[in-house]
Amino acid sequence: MGVIKKHLTITKIAWQRALTYRFTVLAHRLGELGEMLVLILMWAAIYSGGGVIKGYSYREMITYILLGNLINVVVRNWLSSVVSRDIADGTLSQFLVKPMPYLRYILFREVGRISVAFAFSVVSSLLVIFFFTRYFIINTAPLMLAALAAIILLAFVTELLLSFLVGLIAFWTTEVDGIYATIDRLKKFFAGGYFPISLLPPVFVKASFLLPFGYSFFVPVQLYLGKIGIETAALGILIQLFWLALLYGIIQLVWNRGIKKYEGVGI
Amino acid sequence: MRKYFRVWLQLSKCAIGSYLSNRLDAVTYLIGKLVRFAFFFLFLWTIFNYTDRLASYGRYEALFFFLTFNLIDVFAQAFLRGSYMLKIDIRTGWFDHAIAKPVNTLFWSLARLTDILDILFLLPIIGLLVYVGMKLPIMITLANIVLYLLLLATGLVIVVALHIITIALTVLVFESENFIWLYRESMTIGRLPPEIYSVGIRFVFTYLMPIIIIIAYPVKALLGRLTAIGFLTALIFMLVFFFGALAFWRISLKHYSSASS
Amino acid sequence: MPIIEVKNLSKTYEYYKKEPGFIQSLKGLFRREKLYAQAVSEINFSIEEGELVGFLGPNGAGKTTTLKMLSGILHPSGGEARVLGYVPWKRQAAYQKQFALIMGQKNQLWWDLPAMESFILNKEIYEIPDAEFGKNLDELVDLLGVREILSVPVRKLSLGQRMKCELIAALLHKPRVLFLDEPTIGLDVVAQKNIRDFIKRYNREKKTTIILTSHYMEDIKELCERVIIIDHSRILYDGKLAELINKYAAHKQLTVTFNDHGVSREQVERFGELAEFSPYKIVIRVERSKAKDAAAAILASELPVDDILIDEVEIDEVVRRIFKNTR
Incomplete structure (x- = not known):
């Protein structure tokens, strides 16, 4: 009980702090929605003559963008900058003894931080979907939804570990912002966030199945749209689990190396 | 004028020096920008594998919109980067020093930081513009090119005015650096031909936040699709925005309250 | 005729109320309460050329605000001021070329670069001719004994060295009036003394008019014959430091x-x-x-x-x- 309460407190404080970023959160979100609307309008212009592009009907394309963005705001996080700040300003020193308590602490803190952005983002995404109800494809096959939920949950955890790992770069350099921005863009591309990977040669589709990034956008929507079957989804979940284990292992490795460097500097 | 050029040169020299001590950040930021640029370029290119027209424009016309957007956007990023520093400068007292010095505060606030790498980024963009320009399926006359450059200049003046408005807001409200991001986000609609948007959206981004005037009008002039009224509109907007922004800047500086020490 | 004249100068700041707590910050999203703070109220004083005057007062008394108004950084809410015959907040270049401002907590040097780059920047801004720039720089560098550190990035300097470079940057254009806001803050005792000695000497030799604010009584005692004591935005005392004791002790x-x-x-x-x-x-x-x-x-x-x-x-x-x- 006490443990839960402690973690809830961390969450709550982070949440309050996040609210004071009112304008930042709002402006950022509006920008994102704007970009999404631009994409939708662009596809509308392309589909204005009707037809199907690479197996996507107009409605499917709209659903791809809307649902993909919704899933993306659910699974994403800003952990990297938190971790790098902790490393840079020495906050990490309190956690020097063991690696996992820091990881756990930071995960809970992050869950709190994303709550605001999360609420903003999810609600606004749902509103946009509501606005486009006419084009949004509804699919309620229970087995598919269960698999979808599993993929999203795993993608959420994968993203946290990924961000944590990227955040550890700060052990070696303080100049991390540019690196993060670049990684984010690469991730977004392979996740299919700019446009469906299927538009590119098949090798890209394969890569996006094997890499962890696609599970935050492209793969779950493919499942929802019925472009991949439940068996493929099951295989995908296995790939996700494999990545989780791998990332966890890499984090351990990188953490231990980084900590040695960190202690060496003696902050 | 000569003085300001010399001040600007020394500022740029300082900026390069600063960059050299943050090499990794500078380079990775540039790579990030290149990646985004490349992906969007690839995206536009790929789309035309599946369609001939995007709102009545062909591949190279659409790309020309995209490249013009980048030209203006990167230009502002390179030469008006100071406006992004203003909030920090107010906090650290740099801005206070700037006000107290015999140098135009507006010039200082806009141009106190120049991004050399962004200037380098301008070169491939200009190269691609020329390449794509030559592939355009219509005859481009000298008059078209002159009009394009003229409207580009008009657009840049409006961009400067928008930056002045954002820094004036920062001086007034301090917390409001986000206005610059509002502008940045709005700019992204200019990556694509304006005809893909509905009449309402086009109205908003022509007359309220004149992104379409800034980016699309020059391209349309080049393609011979801009009416005389459009030309006139751009001219009027430039004047209104520029002088309005200057007036607003003066007011904001009068109400500047500095950061508590 | 006094070089600095201040009449009924006032400054009121406006700001927004911030409430702690979740519900309050949520409310803050929609409505904020405007508050006013009187930083300086109707102060009067005048300073003759060549004087070195100390501003004394606790944090938030209005010292810095007064200096910022005299430098033209802030517009006053009321009253007048003339420095060298100019109204500071008109921000005329002719005035700005004749004074300098040094803030102990807010430096003007470029952080990543050797101080020399910032000096050159000021040379261009103040339009100092090459020969004069070289001469002034040499003189100041020798006086402060910082020749070796001119090519070291500012961030690698000690606080004391940094302040010396700040002084150089501010004095290159030979200002007639100098505003010093907490020039010794955070420095160790030796560095404090160095800076103090320099200020004293500079004032004596160049007849520069100086207003100095400081937390450290030592600064004031050493440097200022005359003090102006400010508290709660008002002037409590303006006169000789020695007479202060007779009057109040x-x-x-x-x-x-x-x-x-x-x-x-x-x-x-x-x-x-x-x-x-x-x-x-x-x-x-x-x-x-x-x-x-x-x-x-x-x-x-x-x-x-x-x-x-x-x-x-x-x-x-x-x-x-x-x-x-x-x-």
């Missing part, structure tokens, strides 16, 4: 040391208010006019007096008492 201090077996409290209580007591040393506070008599009485008594000293009350003490009375 109604008491003198007698420090008496004893030998043999010392003394007991009862034996000495009758001479005045005991500020400190131990059998071998006491400090007594007596009214100014009666200090001599009290000393004579002690010497005439049976007590085993070893030595007796009559002191002015420490100026820090006086100032502290002035501020305490206004709270």
Whole structure:
């Protein structure tokens, strides 16, 4: 009980702090929605003559963008900058003894931080979907939804570990912002966030199945749209689990190396 | 004028020096920008594998919109980067020093930081513009090119005015650096031909936040699709925005309250 | 004619109320309460050319705000000021070329670069001719003894070295008026003294008019003949530092040391208010006019007096008492 309460407190404080970023959160979100609307309008212009592009009907394309963005705001996080700040300003020193308590602490803190952005983002995404109800494809096959939920949950955890790992770069350099921005863009591309990977040669589709990034956008929507079957989804979940284990292992490795460097500097 | 050029040169020299001590950040930021640029370029290119027209424009016309957007956007990023520093400068007292010095505060606030790498980024963009320009399926006359450059200049003046408005807001409200991001986000609609948007959206981004005037009008002039009224509109907007922004800047500086020490 | 003249100068800041707590910050999203803070209210003073005047006052008293108005950074809410005949907040280049501002907590040097780059920047901004720039720079660099560090990035300098470079950057254009806001803040004792000595010498040799604010009484005592004491946005005292003591310190201090077996409290209580007591040393506070008599009485008594000293009350003490009375 006490443990839960402690973690809830961390969450709550982070949440309050996040609210004071009112304008930042709002402006950022509006920008994102704007970009999404631009994409939708662009596809509308392309589909204005009707037809199907690479197996996507107009409605499917709209659903791809809307649902993909919704899933993306659910699974994403800003952990990297938190971790790098902790490393840079020495906050990490309190956690020097063991690696996992820091990881756990930071995960809970992050869950709190994303709550605001999360609420903003999810609600606004749902509103946009509501606005486009006419084009949004509804699919309620229970087995598919269960698999979808599993993929999203795993993608959420994968993203946290990924961000944590990227955040550890700060052990070696303080100049991390540019690196993060670049990684984010690469991730977004392979996740299919700019446009469906299927538009590119098949090798890209394969890569996006094997890499962890696609599970935050492209793969779950493919499942929802019925472009991949439940068996493929099951295989995908296995790939996700494999990545989780791998990332966890890499984090351990990188953490231990980084900590040695960190202690060496003696902050 | 000569003085300001010399001040600007020394500022740029300082900026390069600063960059050299943050090499990794500078380079990775540039790579990030290149990646985004490349992906969007690839995206536009790929789309035309599946369609001939995007709102009545062909591949190279659409790309020309995209490249013009980048030209203006990167230009502002390179030469008006100071406006992004203003909030920090107010906090650290740099801005206070700037006000107290015999140098135009507006010039200082806009141009106190120049991004050399962004200037380098301008070169491939200009190269691609020329390449794509030559592939355009219509005859481009000298008059078209002159009009394009003229409207580009008009657009840049409006961009400067928008930056002045954002820094004036920062001086007034301090917390409001986000206005610059509002502008940045709005700019992204200019990556694509304006005809893909509905009449309402086009109205908003022509007359309220004149992104379409800034980016699309020059391209349309080049393609011979801009009416005389459009030309006139751009001219009027430039004047209104520029002088309005200057007036607003003066007011904001009068109400500047500095950061508590 | 005074070089600086200030009449009824006032400044009111506007700001927004911030409430703690979740619900409040949620409310803050929609509605904020505007508040006002009086930073400077109707102050008056004038300063002659070549004077070195100290501004004294606790944090938030209005010292820095006053300097910022005189530098033209802030517009006043009311009143007037003329420096060198100019209205500062008109921000005329002709005025800006004749004064300099140094803020101990807010530096103007480029952080990542050697100070020299910032000097060159100021050279261009103040349009200092090459020859004059070289001459001024040499002189200042020698005076402050910083030649070796000119090519070291500012971030690698010690606080004291940094402040020296700040001084150079500000003085390259030979300002006639200099505003110094907490120039010694955070420095160690040696560095403080170096800066102080420099300021003193510079003022004497160049006849530069200087206004200085500081937390450290030592700065004021060393440098300023005249002080202006500000608290709660108002001027409490404006005059010679020496006269401050006469005016506000109604008491003198007698420090008496004893030998043999010392003394007991009862034996000495009758001479005045005991500020400190131990059998071998006491400090007594007596009214100014009666200090001599009290000393004579002690010497005439049976007590085993070893030595007796009559002191002015420490100026820090006086100032502290002035501020305490206004709270």
